[in-house]
Amino acid sequence: MPARPAAHAMGTRSRILATASEEFAASGFEGTTVDRIARRAKVNKAMIYYHFPSKRALYTTIVRDRFTAITEKLQAIAAQPLPPDRKLDRLIETLVRSIDEAMHFLPIFLREIADGGVHLGAEELALITGVFATVSGVIAEGTRSGVFRSIHPALAHFTIVAPLLMFRATAPVRARIKTVRRLEIPDADSATVVAHLQMVARRVLMPTEPGREG
Amino acid sequence: MPARPAAHAMGTRSRILATASEEFAASGFEGTTVDRIARRAKVNKAMIYYHFPSKRALYTTIVRDRFTAITEKLQAIAAQPLPPDRKLDRLIETLVRSIDEAMHFLPIFLREIADGGVHLGAEELALITGVFATVSGVIAEGTRSGVFRSIHPALAHFTIVAPLLMFRATAPVRARIKTVRRLEIPDADSATVVAHLQMVARRVLMPTEPGREG
DNA sequence: GTCTATAAATAGATAGAC
DNA sequence: GTCTATCTATTTATAGAC
Numbered sequence: 005m006p007a008r009p010a011a012h013a014m015g016t017r018s019r020i021l022a023t024a025s026e027e028f029a030a031s032g033f034e035g036t037t038v039d040r041i042a043r044r045a046k047v048n049k050a051m052i053y054y055h056f057p058s059k060r061a062l063y064t065t066i067v068r069d070r071f072t073a074i075t076e077k078l079q080a081i082a083a084q085p086l087p088p089d090r091k092l093d094r095l096i097e098t099l100v101r102s103i104d105e106a107m108h109f110l111p112i113f114l115r116e117i118a119d120g121g122v123h124l125g126a127e128e129l130a131l132i133t134g135v136f137a138t139v140s141g142v143i144a145e146g147t148r149s150g151v152f153r154s155i156h157p158a159l160a161h162f163t164i165v166a167p168l169l170m171f172r173a174t175a176p177v178r179a180r181i182k183t184v185r186r187l188e189i190p191d192a193d194s195a196t197v198v199a200h201l202q203m204v205a206r207r208v209l210m211p212t213e214p215g216r217e218g
Numbered sequence: 219m220p221a222r223p224a225a226h227a228m229g230t231r232s233r234i235l236a237t238a239s240e241e242f243a244a245s246g247f248e249g250t251t252v253d254r255i256a257r258r259a260k261v262n263k264a265m266i267y268y269h270f271p272s273k274r275a276l277y278t279t280i281v282r283d284r285f286t287a288i289t290e291k292l293q294a295i296a297a298q299p300l301p302p303d304r305k306l307d308r309l310i311e312t313l314v315r316s317i318d319e320a321m322h323f324l325p326i327f328l329r330e331i332a333d334g335g336v337h338l339g340a341e342e343l344a345l346i347t348g349v350f351a352t353v354s355g356v357i358a359e360g361t362r363s364g365v366f367r368s369i370h371p372a373l374a375h376f377t378i379v380a381p382l383l384m385f386r387a388t389a390p391v392r393a394r395i396k397t398v399r400r401l402e403i404p405d406a407d408s409a410t411v412v413a414h415l416q417m418v419a420r421r422v423l424m425p426t427e428p429g430r431e432g
Numbered sequence: 433g434t435c436t437a438t439a440a441a442t443a444g445a446t447a448g449a450c
Numbered sequence: 451g452t453c454t455a456t457c458t459a460t461t462t463a464t465a466g467a468c
Contacts, residue, residue, distance in 0.1 A: 016451080016452090029332075030334075031248075031333075032246055032248060032249075032329065032332065032333070033249075034245075034246060034248035034249040035246075035247075035248040037442085037443065037444085038443080038444065038445085039442090039443080039444090047452085048452060048453055048454085049444090049445090050445090050446080050447095050452075050453065050454085051451075051452060051453085053444090053445065053446075054451070054452080055451095058444080058445080059444065059445090110332075111331075111332035111333070111334075112332075114328045114329070114331060114332040115246065115328070115329055115332045116391075117325075117328060117384075117387050117388050117391055118243075118246065118324075118325035118326075118328040118329045118332075118387065119245075119246070119325070120244075120325075120390030120391060120394065121390060121391035121394045121395075122394075124391070124394070126398050129391075129394060129395050129398045130398065130400055132391070132395065133395050133398075133400050133401050133403070136401070136403050137400075137401050156404070156406055156410065156414060157403075157404065158385065158392075158403050158404050158405070158406065159381065159385065159406060159410070159411070159414045161403075162380075162381040162384050162385045162388075163377075163381045163414075163418055165384070166376075166380040166381040166383070166384035166385070167373065167376040167377045167380040167381065169380070169384065170331075170376050170379070170380035170383065170384065171372065171373065171376045171380070173331050173332065174331050174376075176334030176335060177330075177331055177334060177335035177338070177343075177346070178372075180334065180335045180336075180338070180343060181335075181343050181346065181347050184340050184343045184344065184347075186344055186347050186351075187347050187350070187351050189347070189350050189371075189372050189375075190370070190371065190372050191372070192370055192372065192373060196370065196373070197373070200370060200373045200377075203422070204377055204418070204422055207421040207422055207424070208417070208418055208421055208422070210421070230433085230434095251460085251461065251462085252461080252462065252463085253460090253461080253462090261434085262434060262435055262436085263462095263463090264434070264435065264436085264463090264464080264465095265433075265434065265435085267462090267463065267464075268433070268434080269433095272462085272463080273462070273463090
């Protein structure tokens with residue numbers, strides 16, 4: 005894993021990374037074979053072990069790169085001089101766009117959660133924490149300024165992020181259900197998802213209580 | 219896989235099922251070895267192949283049993299003579315209780331989603347669809363009677379169910395984050411989660427628009 | 433129903449030529 | 451940097467005794 009490989013190797017390395025992403029997403033870490041990555045990336049298996057010390061290191065590189073990209077985008081928004089409710093709207097837009105641009109990463113993320121994060125090092129855990137810190141930080145900002153009410157920070161975070169992740173992640177299962185056809189679970193485009201999540205955030209964080217609860 | 223094994227075999231069979239559940243939850247289908255299930259269940263490996271035709275069939279049995287249990291509980295509530303908003307509150311209570319009683323099933327479910335449901339047959343897909351149909355059916359009931367507004371059925375469903383699944387499923391990762399400690403992502407007990415989700419459902423489905431949107 | 437022993441296939445990883 | 455060939459370990463699954 006040279007920090008700066010020769011120019012003609014870049015294509016090979018990134019082709020390995022791209023193919024491995026697809027394979028890990030489709031089959032999981034254990035279900036993915038290095039043989040298959042090599043065949044599909046049209047490189048020799050030994051080339052993979054030239055660029056990466058192990059199958060696990062290849063996997064970790066993919067996870068870290070993706071977490072870094074998303075975390076940086078979100079933190080850039082949180083740093084902007086905007087009121088908290090506008091920031092949250094923009095965070096939601098960016099989250100939806102990030103997921104839709106890298107849908108292949110969702111299965112990897114879900115399996116990582118299922119594995120209890122045992123393959124995540126301090127660096128990757130810090131990046132995940134950064135996403136939570138950014139979203140819940142903007143909500144806390146709004147709570148302080150009075151535009152949002154006070155709410156359990158983790159539940160607030162998951163109320164916004166989890167529906168997005170699960171709705172997008174379940175698209176293949178929903179497509180399979182459609183073939184068995186007892187009832188269709190409809191899909192939704194990006195704009196619809198963004199508008200829905202922004203509406204949810206607004207209603208859930210709205211300070212004035214509309215109904216019966218105290 | 220005898221439909222009705224002899225009495226003294228029941229203990230063995232259910233011990234295999236219980237141990238296999240834990241193993242599949244902890245390591246995924248590919249990551250779980252039949253050897254390890256046998257060792258931990260204190261049965262011989264050949265016994266597993268006596269009771270189940272294959273590793274895959276053992277896995278499918280576990281998935282189907284759990285889906286059946288949850289689906290039946292939810293449908294019993296939907297059939298009760300209650301107003302839709304009360305039904306939804308009870309569905310949420312039951313969902314939280316079902317998840318908390320069978321936390322080991324969450325990783326299995328997440329990985330199944332990540333796999334695109336390729337291991338799910340028509341029967342299992344129908345059971346999943348049943349959960350969606352029950353929740354969104356109660357919401358549609360409320361929409362017709364005017365206590366709920368009209369909303370994208372799948373997004374409504376995932377807005378309620380996804381935060382629960384993700385919040386509970388991420389507990390181990392959040393515990394790991396705590397050890398690295400840059401920021402703590404707090405947990406919540408069952409009552410808090412139930413109250414939160416009921417509040418979310420109420421606010422999101424509330425017909426009168428409180429804020430700026432149309 | 434339960435065991436021992438083993439077949440048969442496949443995996444991750446490496447040696448070494450070019 | 452890239453390849454061929456192979457080592458070593460592990461896996462699912464089965465045969466056959468008791």
